[in-house]
Each structure stands twice: as structure tokens, then as C-alpha cells.
Amino acid sequence: MDRDKILLTPGPLTTTLRTKLAMLKDWGSWDADFNAVTASVRKSLLKIIHAAESHVVVPLQGSGTFSVEAAVATVVPHSGHVLVLDNGAYCKRAARLTTLMGRRCTLMPFDEAQPVSAQALDDKLRTESTVTHVILIHCETGAGVLNPLQAIADVCERHRKGLIVDAMSSFGALPIDARTTRFDALVAASGKCLEGVPGMGFVFIRKAILEACAGQSQSLAMDLYDQYIYMEKTTQWRFTPPTHVVVALHEAIAQFEAEGGQPARLARYTRNYETLARGMSVLGFRPFLDPSVQAPIIVTFHAPGDPKYDFKTFYAAARARGFILYPGKLTTAETFRVGCIGAIGPDEMEQAVHAIALTLQDMGIASAAPAA
């Protein structure tokens, strides 16, 4: 069968044929037509979170992590002190890259099954006076927890701290409004909820702090201030752009807008999530998170307790039936993850659950219930 498998992964994810077809053309990086596409994408991105008045958006080549790293190096002064609210793997990654960028970094640990606490941050900032910036992961893709962006932004504003938001797996699906939520930088990427292909990230930077970012990054290629200035001056990317990724994102955004924008995307992903949760619970699977803290983006399930279960076999059998699952990323429990995002709907989720049911049968597992 040469049909693409359905990706139940949080990026890369399943894209539409229309988005894929947009890549069947070569573009010159100096070409006015291509630069008009870049400009249009940037304008659309600002519109999605109502940021045109308050922020600029700077695209950057590479996977999402490149843009998180670029944002930290561009926005945080060398003498800065970053506090990372840590409830999962992506938080730890943000802390590590902050340290590698030579910025002082403190981790503030939280339970990975719970959202981070705005109250705890408020208390912490009362005593930790040297902190200049806070990093929040909006949806912690490690377990799938939704973190309280508005409450954290309010605490940061009250304490006059900069806020850097990794909204990689939430942007386009969960509501974000730059008019009412204050942040210095917010990072997302092409290959997540906008349903483009992977290859570029983008960073919203608050206009009020932009000038202070000049010369702050120790990196040439990942200096977002330089990228911004060059792009404003020339309409071009500073270095070779990921042309096919940009035009695919442009096409994906046109479909995003036609679908009804963020509210419609959230509604579809929520239906995907509900279909998945219902079907998996019938098979005996137990979700790692309480539904009240779960974002409808990616769901972590406990591994079945049956000794015949092992992830590699399970993955291979589901794959043979056309569905790509995702390993767990928790240190505390054996789990696996299923993404709800991408150009898929409840029908595909229904089929995925069916494929998983047959996979369990193949493995001789009667119930997927976790070990007691």
C-alpha cells in the first residue's frame, strides 16, 4: 500500500494533499514572488494571536527548538537570569539551551502530571529578585498538560519580569491573545497545529523590547534581531530560506483560515481527543493525566500491565495497520503517546482506536489496563 500512514505524533504530522502539492515548485530566494509569500505568512501569523499592534514576528530556519534557542539568546541579556517553570521534558530542554547560551538559569520544579502554579511563581518572585525572565511551556507536549498562560503572564507583568512562551504545540489551536496576555517573546513552528511541514519556527517579539535586543545574541545565524532588521530592509530572509516549507505553510494557513481559524481548529482537535479518549478507555487504557489538566493536543496513556506488552512490538503492529504512535517521555511511568493534531478528524481517530484494538488482539493482550 503506498498511501501515507497517519501520523499520530505531535509534529511532523499528517498534512493535506493541498499542502503537499504546494511544495512542487522551485522558488528563488531573491524572487519578489517568494518574498511576497513570506510577507503574507508573517502578516497571517500576527493576525492569529492579534499581535500586529504589539509585536513583530520573525521567522527562522530549523526545527522548533532552534527558534526557542534563538529567542532566549536574542531576548535575554548576557547578565539576565531565567526562571524555567518545569513540568516536563520540553521545560528541561529550554533550561538546558538557556544554560548553554550562557545565561544564568534556575529550574522551578513542578509535578509533571499537573499544570505549573501562578501562585507558586508569585511567591518565588518575591524572594528571587535577580530573575529577569520566566520561561513557560504553554502545552507541555511531554505529558500533554495545559499550563495557565494568562495567570503566569499576569504574575510576570506584576513583577515586571520578561516572559518567554514556548507555544509550539498550542499555537493555532489554543486561544492566545497578545492584546490581553503580555509576553516578550512567544515561539511556535510550521509543522504543528498550523498543519504545515516542519522546517521553520517563528518568534513573536514585543515591539517595546525590540531595540534592546540589538547585538545581544552570541550567534550569527540565530540572531532574531538581525533577521528582523534584514527582512524589514530587504523583504528577504538573511540566509537561504526553507522555500518549500514557507510556501507549504502559506497554503496550510489558507486552509486554517477557511476552516474557521483557531476556534475551528480547537473544536476539531477536541473532537479528535474525545473520540480517542472514549475508544481507548473501552479497551482498558488509562490516561496519565486527569482530564481537567489535559490539552486536546497529545494524550499520554499508561502502558498495559500485561507482561506480553512491549512498546516496540505494539508500535510495529499499529504501524503495519497504518498508524504511527509516539513513545512516552516520562521518567516516572511507562507510557506511550497519541497525538490529536494534524489534518485528521474523528473518523481517523476511530480507525486508530480500531487498529490499536486489533494490535492488542495480535499480541494476545485481553485488557490494556495498566499494572495495579
Ligand SMILES: *Cc1c(COP(=O)(O)O)cnc(C)c1O
Ligand atoms: C515540538 C515542540 C518543540 C520543538 O521541537 P523540535 O523537535 O525542535 O521541533 C518545542 N517545544 C514544544 C512544547 C514542542 O511541542
